[in-house]
Amino acid sequence: MAATKEQYGAKSLTVLEGLDAVRKRPGMYIGTTDSQGLMHCLWEIIDNAVDEALAGACDDIVVTLHDDGSVEVADNGRGIPVDVEPKTGLTGVEVVLTKLHAGAKFGNASYNAAGGLHGVGSSVVNALSARLDVEVDRDGKTHHMAFHQGHPGVYDDADPAHPSPDAPFKRTRKNRPTELEVIGKVSPKKTGTRVRYWADPESFNDTAEFSYEQLIDRVRQTSFLVPGLSITVIDEHIPEEAGSYVETDAAQDPEIQDSNAGQQGESQVTEQSEANQAPSGGEQLGNTDASSDSDNSASDDTDTEQLESIGDTESSIASDSQSAAKYPHKRVERFIHTGGVKDFVDFLSRGEAVSDIWHITGEDTYVEETQAVGEGGELHAQEVTRNCGVDIAMRWVNGYDTTMRSFVNVVETPGGGMHVDGFMQGITKLVRKTVEDNARKLKVNLKDSNTRIERDDIMAGLVAVVTVRIAEPQFQGQTKDVLGTAQVKPIVTKMTEKQFGEMITGSKRGFKEQSNRVLEKIVGEMHARIQARKTKEVTRRKNALESASMPPKLSDCQPGNDDVAELFIVEGDSALGTAKAARNSSFQALLPIRGKILNVQKASISQMLSNKECAAIIQVVGAGSGASFDIEQARYNKVVMMTDADVDGAHIRILLLTLFYRYMRPLIENGRVYAAVPPLHRIALAGKRKGEYIYTYSDDELAGKLADLKRRHIDYHPDIQRYKGLGEMDADQLADTTMDPRTRMLRRIRMEDAEQASEIFSLLMGDDVPPRKQFIVDNADDFDRSKIDT
Structure with a gap:
């Protein structure tokens, strides 16, 4: 130990200069060295181009994915300065790309609001690139410079039209300025920057993969946040003749159009997908022939032929789909929007709207003490007055999912920060006060300490985009996940309280009806949360006392078989009597319902909870409802809807499905909801x-x-x-055809695309009648009696 202490001295210290520190500890600058870090490098270059747009100097950005693995970002901004920076004696291009904490965003002269503020983005990408080439159009000339792992130099490319990071590279000698190479002439009015880089495999782990989907999402959101900015993505991996050109705007976005294209009938949401299920656990899922013919060999042959036919059909469909989708996306996609955050919220909204899009916007100032750079390069404290622009759009939709996106100068802050805290503080305070002022109307018992609006109640179904634009924001870390500028919070809170207050109280013209719907939804969410907490107290079937707390009409199964327990929701008391004799009471439970339950797509949460049939189903399932639903607490492995094989039975089934989708969605997502198929x-x-x-x-x-x-x-x-109904069967017939796992048929309810399913449920079961009428009219010619139960 003593020898070790003696060996520790100044010579043991390592000094990493320039960009070597970045290559040694890349995680400090890009977060991780996996796919997230790889994409973060691209965000840094794109954000620099977007900052030019925020400064009003750029309206067109092109991102090119070259077929050699490199990425190029081009903009028509002012171009990186090409003159010599007096302190270092280097050109502006080399300073920006090789010096940490160097750039034009430390003061207010060039950028009033920018995303790249630490002056390390471009230099970090350069350090982590096997090769980086930059071209700058300024002063009527095109200037070029190349780098290898952050060091300037010259590549000897065999084919200059196809540069490669593997080409011979001659590094510029240390401490010797590198002159920019002039490679062409342009119009004096033309300016811009093109950065092309090859990520260094030595800096990223083997799992790092580029994500085209993430790139498109980022480009789209940026086009929303910077109205009028055109961003084009070109993927050269797709041949020119194979990938067509697509331009999207606020009114013609392919994803918005695709979401509307999926509105089909109830049979396609449930029946069609259910019928394609493969047999599981000895049950016939989706087979349409449940013959009890004693000729077992003939029956087996028939079933085998049918399953093989289904398989052949699915293979053919898959083959055709793969052929049609040879290329996963278009070669060229262009995004440009003009509606700002309101259009962004409209794009993010899924499901039936409870309110219109509410807009909060304005500007205010705050004073901040910052370190200013003097003429001699020294730092000194200085108080400056900053402008803070606030732009927030929000709406509530049916459901309990929350979609909130926050940004600072178009840079997304997934962790939120002061702007989100200020927004949530403002709306929480106002909603609580408004609910208290309208307690009688909203049927809220203020004397009950449990009936207090929580933030989760407000956020259920909320879709919001929160943006602020400020100069030199303080982020927590280089990855800019959280905004730390404390002065922003009171500004956003004050602005939210004033403008949102006029909306939620209904004092602003045209908002009274909307505010009533929003408040009813929030109060309903509160009641649902309280009810869910009570429901969890009776979640598991342990003893007779707990079983007795269930609804009296529940015919429960024996405890101890939770892994295979099945709950049959039975239509009518007559069918219940037969089902009791037909079931296996060791693992099959029965819950009767009286006719058609409440349409929860139109009803509020409080109305749903006050409905005896809906409340009983939620209580019996035992896993809560809405956002608090915990599938691990579900008392049954399968929930089977057993309704008559007629139109009314189909209607009851879709009402039950609506209840499950809206309030117990994980049951469907995990394939635990079934429809019985009686003959x-x-x-x-x-x-x-x-x-x-x-x-x-x-x-x-x-x-x-x-x-x-x-x-x-x-x-x-x-x-x-x-058979007109299940009650017309005797116990043996019902068991053989519908309840006995050895001989019955079940259709598993699947949900491959939650967003598409949500739109279909909204169309078929929502308040908006004209679209439903139009759907019926449009599909009347395609009506096929064989697709429905008759």
Whole structure:
């Protein structure tokens, strides 16, 4: 130990100069060296171009993904300065790309609001690149400079039109200025910067992958935040003849159009996807022939043929889809929007709107003490007055998901910060006060200490974009995840309280009805949270006392079989009597409902909770509802909707599905919601096969089965039994066709695309009648009786 102490001296210290520190500890500057860090490098270069747009000097940015793995960002801004910086004796280009904490964003002269403020973005990307080339158009000339791992020099490319990081490189000698190479002439009015870089594989781990989807999301959001700025993405991996050009704006965004294109019938949300499920656990999922024919071999052959046919169809569809989608996206995509954050909120909104888009905007000033750079390069404290621009758009939609995006000078702050804290403080304070002032109208008991609006109640269904523009914001770390400028919070709070207060109280013209709907939703969320807490107290079936706390109409199964327990939601008391005799009480529970339950797509949360049928279902499932739903606490492994095979039964089923989708969505997402498939007809065989029965599930299937029996000369009783409801079956028939796992059929409810499903539910079950009417009119010609239960 003593020897070790003696060996420790000044010679043990390592001094990393210039960009070597970045290469040694890249995580300090880009967060991680995986895919996130790889994309962060691109954000740094793009943000520099966007800062030119914020300064009013740029209106066009082009991001090119070259087929050699490099990325190029070009803008028509002012161009990086090419003259010599007097302190270092280097050109502005070399200073920006090789010196940490160097740039034009430390003062107010060039940039009043910018995203890249630490002066390390471009230099860090340069340090972590195997090669970086920069071209600057200024003063009628095109200037060029190249770097290898942050060091300036000259590449000897075999083909200058196709530069490569593997080309021979001659490094400029240390402490010797590098002259910019003039490679062409341009119009004196033309200015701009082009940065092309190849990420260094030595700096990033093997899992680092470039994400085109993240790039498009970032470009799109930037086009919303900087109205009028055109951003084009070109992917050279896609041949020119294969990828067409797409331009998007606020009114013609392909994602908005795609979301509307998915509005189809209820059968496509549930029945069609359910029918394609493969058999699981010995059950026939989606098979339309549940024949009880004693000729097992023939029946098995039929089932096998049907499953093979389904498989062949799916393979054909998959093959066609892959052929059509040979290229994952367009070669060229251009984004330009003019509506700002209001259009951004409209783009982010999913589901039925509770309110219009509310807009909070304005400017204020604050005083900040900062370190100013003197003429001699020294730093000194100085108080400066800053401008703070606030631009917030918000709306509430049905549902409990929260979508909030926050930005500072177009740089996203995923961790929020002072601007988000100020916004939430303002709306929370005002909502609580408004609810208290209207307690009687909203049916809120102020004497109950539990009935207090929490922030989660307000955020349920909230879609908001919070942006501020300030000079030299203080971020927590180079990755700019959280805004730390404390003076922003009171400004945003004050502005929110004034403008949002006029909206939520209804004093602003045209907001009274909207504010009432918003307050009812928030109060409903509060009641749902309180109810969920109470429900969790009776979540698990442990003993007779706990079972007794369930609704009296529940016929529960025996405890101890939670992994296989099934809850059958049965339509009507007559079917319940038969189901009790048909079920296996060791793992099958029954809950009857009286006809059609409440349409929760139109109703508020408080109305849903006050509805006995809905409250009973939520209580029996035992996992809560809404945002507090915990699937691990669900008392049953499967929830099966067992309704009559008629139009009313289909209506009841979709009402139940709406309830599950809105308030117990994880059950659907995890494939634990099913629809029973009871038969429509029973054919009694005669002659040698007397006592045997065949069940069919549609009129077409009945006709086909009868024709088949005639062809095979099998006698059957001419009086075909038609089941009008589950109650018409005896216990053995119901067990064989609908409840016994060995012989029944179930359709699993799936949800491949939550956003598309949400829009379909809103269309079919929401308040807005004209779109639903138009949907019926448009699809009337395609009506097919075989697709519905009759």
